[in-house]
Amino acid sequence: xxxxxxxxxxxxxxxxxxxxxxxxxxxxxxxxxxxxxxxxxxxxxxxxxxxxxxxxxxxxxxxxxx
Amino acid sequence: xxxxxxxxxxxxxxxxxxxxxxxxxxxxxxxxxxxxxxxxxxxxxxxxxxxxxxxxxxxxxxxxxxxxxxxxxxxxxxxxxxxxxxxxxxxxxxxxxxxxxxxxxxxxxxxxxxxxxxxxxxxxxxxxxxxxxxxxxxxxxxxxxxxxxxxxxxxxxxxxxxxxxxxxxxxxxxxxxxxxxxxxxxxxxxxxxxxxxxxxxxxxxxxxxxxxxxxxxxxxxxxxxxxxxxxxxxxxxxxxxxxxxxxxxxxxxxxxxxxxxxxxxxxxxxxxxxxxxxxxxxxxxxxxxxxxxxxxxxxxxxxxxxxxxxxxxxxxxxxxxxxxxxxxxxxxxxxxxxxxxxxxxxxxxxxxxxxxxxxxxxxxxxxxxxxxxxxxxxxxxxxxxxxxxxxxxxxxxxxxxxxxxxxxxxxxxxxxxxxxxxxxxxxxxxxxxxxxxxxxxxxxxxxxxxxxxxxxxxxxxxxxxxxxxxxxxxxxxxx
Numbered sequence: 039x040x041x042x043x044x045x046x047x048x049x050x051x052x053x054x055x056x057x058x059x060x061x062x063x064x065x066x067x068x069x070x071x072x073x074x075x076x077x078x079x080x081x082x083x084x085x086x087x088x089x090x091x092x093x094x095x096x097x098x099x100x101x102x103x104x
Numbered sequence: 105x106x107x108x109x110x111x112x113x114x115x116x117x118x119x120x121x122x123x124x125x126x127x128x129x130x131x132x133x134x135x136x137x138x139x140x141x142x143x144x145x146x147x148x149x150x151x152x153x154x155x156x157x158x159x160x161x162x163x164x165x166x167x168x169x170x171x172x173x174x175x176x177x178x179x180x181x182x183x184x185x186x187x188x189x190x191x192x193x194x195x196x197x198x199x200x201x202x203x204x205x206x207x208x209x210x211x212x213x214x215x216x217x218x219x220x221x222x223x224x225x226x227x228x229x230x231x232x233x234x235x236x237x238x239x240x241x242x243x244x245x246x247x248x249x250x251x252x253x254x255x256x257x258x259x260x261x262x263x264x265x266x267x268x269x270x271x272x273x274x275x276x277x278x279x280x281x282x283x284x285x286x287x288x289x290x291x292x293x294x295x296x297x298x299x300x301x302x303x304x305x306x307x308x309x310x311x312x313x314x315x316x317x318x319x320x321x322x323x324x325x326x327x328x329x330x331x332x333x334x335x336x337x338x339x340x341x342x343x344x345x346x347x348x349x350x351x352x353x354x355x356x357x358x359x360x361x362x363x364x365x366x367x368x369x370x371x372x373x374x375x376x377x378x379x380x381x382x383x384x385x386x387x388x389x390x391x392x393x394x395x396x397x398x399x400x401x402x403x404x405x406x407x408x409x410x411x412x413x414x415x416x417x418x419x420x421x422x423x424x425x426x427x428x429x430x431x432x433x434x435x436x437x438x439x440x441x442x443x444x445x446x447x448x449x450x451x452x453x454x455x456x457x458x459x460x461x462x463x464x465x466x467x468x469x470x471x472x473x474x475x476x477x478x479x480x481x482x483x484x485x486x487x488x489x490x491x492x493x494x495x496x497x498x499x500x501x502x503x504x505x506x507x508x509x510x511x512x513x514x515x516x517x518x519x520x521x522x523x524x525x526x527x528x529x530x531x532x533x534x535x536x537x538x539x540x541x542x543x544x545x546x547x548x549x550x551x552x553x554x555x556x557x558x559x560x561x562x563x564x565x566x567x568x569x570x571x572x573x574x575x576x577x578x579x580x581x582x583x
Contacts, residue, residue, distance in 0.1 A: 050450040054428060059435035062444030062499050062507060070448050076413035077456060084410060084470075086462040093314075094301055094346060096465030097524055097549040100472035101348075 043068045106270060108133035110572065113179060113273040113327035117220075120167060120178035127163040127178030130273075131156050131224065134180055138271035140579040144252060147265035147272075149185060149228045149243045150193055156180060156224030163220065175330055177220030183276040184260045185226035186233060186309035189213050196309045197229040197259075199242040199437045200430055210307030211342065212276060212318055212335045219334045221274075227262030231442045233278055233311045234423070235259055236286050236513040237497045241439035245494050248290060249573040251538050253493045257290030257513065259283040263321045264291035270576050274322040274331055278308060280315045280419055282486075282517025285529040288321050289486035289542025292531040294559065294569055295321040296328040297517075299549045300524035301346035303332075304339030310426060312419035313344070314461065315521045324569055325530060325559035329354035332552060348550050357553035358560040363397035365558060367545075368479030370405045374516050378488040385533030385541040386485050392565050393483070393558065405482075406474045408519065410467050414460035415522030421457040424449035441499035441510070468523050468549075476548050481555055484516050486542030490535035516544060526552045530559045531568035540568070 046067045050056050058064050108130055111119060119125040135153070142148050163178035186196045188206035195201050213223075228246045230238065238246035238261030246261035248254040249269040256265045260277030264287025267275055277284040279297040288295025296319045303318040310316060320331040330353075337350040351357070369390065375383065390400050423446055431450075435443050475482070489512060495502070497510045520527045527546035535541055543562070547555040563569050 046448075046451045050447070054424075054432075054450045056428070056431050056435075056447070056450055058447055059431070059438070059443040060440040061504075062440055063447035065504060066444055066507065067448045067451060070451055073413070073417060073452070073456075076409070076416070077459070080410055080413055084407075084463050084466055086459070086466070091465065093461075093464050093468075093524060094344075096468045097299065097301065097346070098348070100468055100476070101549040102547075102551050102554070 042071055046070060106133050106137055109137050109270040111273070112323040114330055116179050116273045117176050120163065121173055123167060127160040127180065128157070130178065131160045131180045134271045137269060137576060141249065141269045141271065141575055144575065145247045145249045145265045145269055146244050147228050147246055147262040147269065148182060148225050149195065149262065151225035153224060156222070159222035163222070174218065174220035175334060176216060179221045179273055181216070181221050181223050181274055182225040182227050182266060182272050183223060184229045184263050184278060186229060186278065187213050187276055188307040189223070193226060195226065196232055197240055197243060198231045200434065202242070206307070208307050211304040211339045213307065215335050227266055227275055229262055230259035231439055232427070233259040233280065233283055233309065234442050234445065235510070236282060237494065237510060238287070239439065239441065239494065239498060241500070247494070248491070248539060249575050250292060250540060253495065254491045254537065254539050255290060255494055255497060257287035260287045260321060264288055264293055267291065267293045267321050267323065268573055270572060274320050274327060276318060277321050279317045279319060279521065280311045281521050282514040284319045284321060285486050285517045285527060285542070285544060286513055288529040290491055290540060292540030292568065292571060293321050293323060294325050294328055294528065294530050295319065296332060296528045296552070297520070297526060298332060298336065298552055299526045301344055302526070302550065302552065303335050304342040304345045306339055306341035312422040314418050314422060325528065325556050325563055326355060326358055328528065329358060329556045351553060354553055354556055357557040359557065360561040360564050361397065362393060362558060362561050365398040366401055366479040367393055367398045367558070368401050368403050368475065368482045370482060370484060371402050372404050373408050374484040375488065378485060379490045381490055381535045382485045382488060382541055386483070386543055389532040389543045389562060390483060392562055396561050396565065401479050403475070403478055405471070407467050407470050410463065411519045411522050414463055414467065415518055417452050417456055418460050418522070420446070420449035421452045439500055444499065464522065471523060472548065481545050481547045481558060484544045486516060486529040486544040487513055488516055490537060491539040520546050524549060526555055528555050528559045530562055531571070532566070533568060
C-alpha cells in the first residue's frame with residue numbers, strides 16, 4: 039500500500055464520516071492516483087468557460103444547422 | 105411462436121387501433137412468455153396484474169367506442185424500476201428502497217400514459233443504476249436470455265432482457281454512462297439515449313444530475329422514434345430540460361435514404377483492444393450502410409483524453425452526496441461493487457468537479473468543430489468486446505482486477521454522456537457465444553432524427569432486431 043491510500047481514507051473519514059466499506063472500495067480509491075495523473079496531463083490544454091453560460095448553450099451552439 | 109408478443113411496439117399499437125387484437129390479448133401474450141422465461145432471466149421483479157387487466161379493459165372499451173386514441177394506445181409496458189408513479193412500488197433495485205412508494209409521478213410516465221400506454225410491473229436493474237452488468241444483490245442477477253450465464257448489460261438490465269425475451273414491447277431505461285445502450289447491445293434490442301436535456305428527468309431516480317438521460321429500449325429504431333416523440337420536450341417540472349422544439353414526429357425522418365450521409369468511424373479509442381467478432385460485425389454493418397448510399401470516413405477524434413478524464417469523475421462526484429447518509433448508516437445494504445465504486449467519489453476535490461463541468465462546453469465545441477465538419481454521425485461498436493459472463497464480472501466475489509473487465513463494458517458509451525450527444529445502439533450480429541453485438545450511432549446535439557434515420561435504414565436491410573433468443577421459443581407458450 040502506498041502512502042496515498044491511507045491519506046484518501048483518512049480524508050474521506052474526516053470530511054464525510056464514511057469508512058471504506060470493503061476491499062473493492064480500497065482498490066478503487068487507490069485508482070484515484072490515475073485520476074490525478076489524467077487531470078495533470080490536461081493542465082493548460084483547455085480554457086474554462088469564462089461566463090456562466092451552462093452546457094445547454096454549448097449544445098445549442100453545436101447542433102445541426104436548420 | 106407467441107405471435108402477439110413478438111410484435112414491435114408500433115405493431116402492437118397498430119393491432120389495437122385497427123382492432124386486430126385487444127389490449128387484453130397483448131397483455132396475456134406478454135404474460136405467457138413472462139411466466140415461461142422470467143424464472144430463468146429474472147428481468148421482472150414485481151407485477152401488478154390486476155392493474156394491468158383494469159387498464160387493458162379501459163383501453164379496449166375506448167377502441168370499441170370509437171374514441172380517438174393515442175399513438176401507444178393499449179400497449180402494456182414495464183420500465184426500469186426507478187420511474188416514479190404515485191403510490192406504486194419503485195425499488196430502484198435496492199434493499200434500501202424495497203418498499204419505496206413515491207409521492208410523485210415521473211413526467212415521462214405521465215406522457216406515456218397520455219399516449220395510451222400502461223404499466224403492469226417493474227423491471228430488474230442495477231442497484232441505483234450503478235453497474236453495467238446486471239448484477240443485483242437484493243433482487244438477484246438478471247440473466248441474458250440469449251445465453252443465461254452471460255451478462256445482460258446494465259444498468260437497465262431488466263429493460264433489455266424483457267424486451268429481448270418478448271414479454272415487453274418497450275421499456276424505459278436510464279443512461280448515465282451507457283445504461284440504455286449497453287443492455288440494448290447485450291440483449292439484441294434497440295436502445296436510444298437522447299441528447300442531454302432532451303427528455304425530462306422529473307420523477308426519475310437521480311444518479312448524476314449532469315449525465316442522467318431517459319430513453320427507450322424496444323425492438324426497432326422506429327419504435328424508439330415513436331416513444332421519443334411522446335416523451336421529448338421541455339417540462340416545467342424539470343428546469344434543466346431543453347426548450348429545443350420537438351419535431352412533430354421523429355418517425356418522419358425515417359425515409360431509409362442514406363445518400364449524402366457521412367458516417368465517421370473513429371481510428372482512435374473506440375476499437376482499442378476490440379474483439380475480432382465485434383470488429384467483423386461492425387464492418388459488415390458499415391457495408392450495409394454504404395450500400396444504402398452512405399459514405400464511410402475514417403477519422404481521428406480530438407479531445408478524447410479530456411472526455412475520459414472529466415467524464416470519469418462527474419457521476420462519481422454527483423452520486424456521492426445522494427448516497428452519503430446510507431453510506432454512513434448502512435453501507436452493507438449495497439452490493440460490494442456499488443458501495444466500492446461510490447466510495448472514491450467522496451475524495452474527489454470540488455475544484456476537479458467544477459473543472460470537469462466548466463470544461464464540458466469547451467470540450468464539446470472543440471469536438472464538434474473538428475468531427476462534425478467532416479461527418480454527420482459516428483459509428484462504433486456499442487461494446488468493444490464479446491460479452492463476459494456474470495461470474496467474470498462479479499466484483500463482489502471475484503479476484504482483484506475483476507473491476508477492469510466490468511468497466512470495459514462502458515468504455516464506448518461513456519464518452520457520449522460527457523459530450524451530451526444522442527446515440528443509439530442497434531443489433532448487428534452475434535459473438536461466438538451466441539450473444540448479440542451492437543452498433544452504436546452517435547450524432548450532433550438534437551440530431552435524434554438523423555441517427556434514427558440511419559438506424560432505421562440499417563434495420564430495413566437486416567434482421568438482427570427480429571431475432572429471438574432460443575429460450576423464448578423453447579419455453580414460450582403457443583398463442
